[in-house]
Amino acid sequence: MQAMASPDTRSIALSLKNVSKTYGRVGALHNLSFSVAEGRFFVLFGPSSVGKTTTLRLIAGLVAPDRGRVEIFGRDWTNGTIAGRDVSMVFQSFALYPHLSVYKNLAYPLCEARVGREEIDSRVRETAAMLRLDTKLDRKPGTLSGGEQQRVALGRSLIRRPRILLLDEPLTNLDAKLRHEMRAELKRLHRQFGLTIVYATPDELEALSMGEEIAVLRHGGVVQTGTPDELYETPRDLYVAGKIGSPPMNMIKGMLAGDGTVIESAIGPLPFARRLNTAEPGEAAVVGIRPSDIRLATGAESGVTASIAMLEPLGDITVISMEACGETLRLVLPEAAASGLERGQQASIVLDPSKLHVFRASNGQAIT
């Protein structure tokens, strides 16, 4: 495994160009394209059936695309063999050999590759130490916790020293506490060894907390690729806006008015801090605003009058659902700011004009 390269000198580890794949009459991937810089923690994020596993299987060489190109470290592997790619995949159901000890489970891929006994022993011990499994080498998988079993599965992939590690929803079968621990563990491994990781998940929290770069998938294609901040700050369309951020972005229907600086909506005119050059007055639009970008009006400040429909205290923050002119808006307030508020109470709220996102109602695309 190599040391982590600095971002500007990184080469492209992996590139998929206009890849399509169908299984019989089921279209799994349509013109899917993305590239991953060497050493990056890259996340494929999207709901079930969107094509995440198929994408990983294409990279691993387990299936070939119908169209398009798969390059690994600059070499064409579109129809190449599984062997020789320097890629290893950890599956969602990490089947370990139940009758073999942890030591033998870890050693298995090296035995298959006919690596010498001494080399196997040193790599098993090195991998076990790295994954904190060194005291468990004699145990059978059935006597380990879920998290330990998952670490053995990871170890079985890492022991081959791949340059690219593919992880297919590896934390799905773990409970919440273990998932949290394994997220930290994977980030540590990534930092320590500078591995290129492609990680598939339908879980927004996993995607945002682990991904240095995230590809948001829809219907077998990439809708937008970016850092967690880029996806959060400038979602390209309503789909990405709705998938990234929790609680989700509020959406208000309206119509572009005046000189492109205001949207007329059910809750009144919503002026924004910038002018929308690419929209026509009268065009139907959807305004998005994050729950954290709405606040209670202070003093004589004018705002939108709304009534509190629900309060959800979540420790240091409270999520408040408010109703105004038939629209439901959610806002997030620090616990102190929400104390004393009650269901049914009227309050005046202010939507930060610099934080409004505007989308075309016709196709959901962001208007810039």
Ligand SMILES: Nc1ncnc2c1ncn2[C@@H]1O[C@H](COP(=O)(O)OP(=O)(O)OP(=O)(O)O)[C@@H](O)[C@H]1O
């Ligand atoms: N071997 C197969 N034969 C037929 N159809 C398949 C096969 N593998 C996948 N598909 C179909 O291709 C589409 C994409 O599946 P894929 O497993 O890649 O999605 P996914 O995003 O990984 O979903 P999940 O999160 O549920 O694992 C789905 O409609 C699925 O039913």
